[in-house]
Amino acid sequence: MEYMSSCSSSPGVSPLLVFLKDQAASRLIEKVIQLSHKALLRDIFKNHLKGHLVDLALHPIANFVIQRLTAATAKYKMFVRLFDELLEGVEAILAAGHMGVIVQMAESCAENGERQDELMRCLLSAFHCDEPGSRHTSCLPLFLSLLTYEVYYHSDTAEGGIDTQALITTSSDKGRGKILKRLEGQFVPMACSRSGSRALEAIWNSASVTHRQNIAEELAPSESQLRSDQFARHVWAKFALSHFTHRRAHWHEIQTGESKKRKMFSDILE
Incomplete structure (x- = not known):
């Protein structure tokens, strides 16, 4: 990890971002994250990935690393900061079809005990079943089918x-x-x-x-x-x-x- 993060890159951009988009390197990074202690996870997030999480979650390869990082940080306070950044891109992540990221966000929320309400509100809004409140009971088939309220229930x-x-x-x-x-x-x-x-x-x-x-x-x-x-x-x-x-x-x-x-x-x- 130290070698990857020390390689030359554009000024102000972590070289780790390049490796995350490479299939072989990203798998290695996933394993490193899975086995990392709190201090290393904090360093990876704060010094390399912060501000880039949504873009990485949208990438066909890098999104798996983001899933792993979301899982690994679930028991730490840093998860809330990571979650808040990802939350801004939930609709784009859904549109990219990267449901694994969304599922891991939900699982980590449950483990961490924070941000469950925020995630649910965001999903209700994304699937157009936040308002009126009567639509809340209709959200499950929307989540399962990945269709908005209007499409699933045939509005024009x-x-x-x-x-x-x-x-x-x-x-x-x-x-x-x-x-x-x-x-x-x-x-x-x-x-x-x-x-x-x-x-x-x-x-x-x-x-x-x-x-x-x-x-x-x-x-x-x-x-x-x-x-x-x-x-x-x-x-x-x-x-x-x-x-x-x-x-x-x-x-x-x-x-x-x-x-x-x-x-x-x-x-x-x-």
Whole structure:
């Protein structure tokens, strides 16, 4: 750790920040943090990471180090300062899909005995269920699905504190599967609202053929309702649900072809 923090870097910037974004080095730093005593943890936070926590929590590699640091400092007073800095970026962290950071913040709050109320208020605000108070009882499915109140409960409010489409498209296949599971039985009303149809299309664009078929099977029986709705009719056309209803094999062939193309381009970009 001493070697990493002593390497040359830009003036006023800790060189440790560079190592945190390197896959191999970050794993070593995670282990060091896990085994560190209070004084070293304080030094890492105060002299190297303070003021950079949110940026690091948004990074695809460095966010795991922040999770480890949040866990390691939970039993010390410094946790409150670390937590307060991370709290400012909760919505951005959610939008990045780094739920591990949020979960660790919650676990460390419980262990430390501080800031539970602040975190809950922040999450309620981020998911748009802070006001009116009657929405508080509706927060659990929002936390589980990572959707705002308006999207989950099918309001036509398009704006949200969380970029729902970003959450969906950056989630892993397993994560998208969980979102779909939570939304089963809700696809028709989603398709019939402005924000819900957008979220549904975002799910569709990154869904596997199996997931698309599950969505189509739920939507197809409501053909009359969907084709007559100003928002849902676009969903009906984009998802090729007429083909799904009348030419299932051809529909499946088209979806499989699109899936292969997405994978091919993804492999090229990687």
